[in-house]
Amino acid sequence: MRTLIIDDERLARNELKRLLEPYHKIEIVGEAANAEEALGLITELQPELLFLDIQMPGKNGFELLTSIEGKAPDVIFTTAYDDYAIKAFEFNALDYLLKPIDSERLKDAIQRVEEDREHHEESTAETPERASRVLGQNDKVFIKDGEKCWFVLLGKIRLFESMGNYVRLHFDDQKPLVLKSLNSLEDRLDPENYFRANRKHIINLQWVEKIEPWFSGGLLVTLQGGDRIEISRRQAIRFKDLMSL
Template sequence: MRTLIVDDERLARNELKRLLEPYTKIEIVGEAANADEALVLIDELQPELLFLDIQMPGKNGFELLSSIEGKSPEVIFTTAYDEYAIKAFEYNALDYLLKPIDVERLKDAIHRIEESQIHPEVSVTANDRAEKILGENDQVFVKDGEKCWFVKLGKIRLFESMGNYVRLHFDDQKPLVLKSLNNLEERLDSNTYFRANRKHIINLHWIEKIEPWFSGGLLVTLQGGDKIEISRRQAIRFKELMSL
């Protein structure tokens, strides 16, 4: 994947190049120290991917993206500041890496690039995104305290109500978001996400085992070991949904 690194700090560019060395599919075709240099190189080199800093002399990273004519490359933001993460999401970024860049987070970002090539998605505006039903290939921005993630919904195996918050279960992470479970249920694709009971929405693709449970309910075990009870009322819907 033809890649351009845009960062005003030479040491940061060199460090990123070093971190990217193990990824043979990432071909670094150039680097730029500011937006003006980057625009020239984008026009000349036609990169497919930008690793883009946000705060730079002159135009910032967002202004650079707004100045690109024609189809924009995919973008992974690299920055020392987490306050721009929500705005980065509006630009449909693949990921948002905080400096100093963590090796595992970079690995996740590269994996997301590979998946985006296998499952290309139609770009949508922020307003469109606010209305559309979210499926397993959509990404969501999650911030909990000082940590933030771009998470592909298909990786989230369980949504758990915690009062006015919802806990998301993905990988070994369990961040809280200020949302109600009912609000999330309205946004999620019902072919993939099922309301098991008052407190839980499960990802059907993560079910490993189903057992009969008390009072006509069901007990499902998700990959990773979570055990969730499907209420008797929801068990009827579940059986209808999962039957031929």
């Protein structure tokens, strides 16, 4: 598992590397002292897992994750503060380790990562045809949220919104939650019709009503129904290419 360690303290990085030595499935491919370094290494090395400090000079760990375009690696936060736990799991963190890192807690975190990956691989192996099939506007999907169920034409879903370990689907006047990650849904959706606007949102391009310039070279898209979604600067370049003649 290709792993990147991100922490502004060199001694903390060295200690974590030492603690990770017994875990042969963890391949440390690089380390970074700040978010700027980390973004470059994430693009270059394509890690599958981040050990990420929260408080760093410049952008903090949450701001770093927000800056990652497309699929983000799995994340285990490492921090000296316990104030950020709830927010960490809003970012789909697999675990949250307090410094100094306890070897038993680290063991639990690694086990959680392995179980998560095994579950994903088993799900793919059980239904390879279904898992690999791209879904388009005319496909119908079954949605269950608590006691409520829907059988919905995918083209009616105008927005997919990440909510921690869940995704909120927006269609008609309904907003059910499904236990999926936004990344896993993105793999299943036809890229000709569904666009990853930012880390938290995928929009249905057929529902775009208005496009406006936004801060720092980004765009603000208004969907039919009134949802307003910001497209990040880097994604705005892709969006313009996709929507142009």
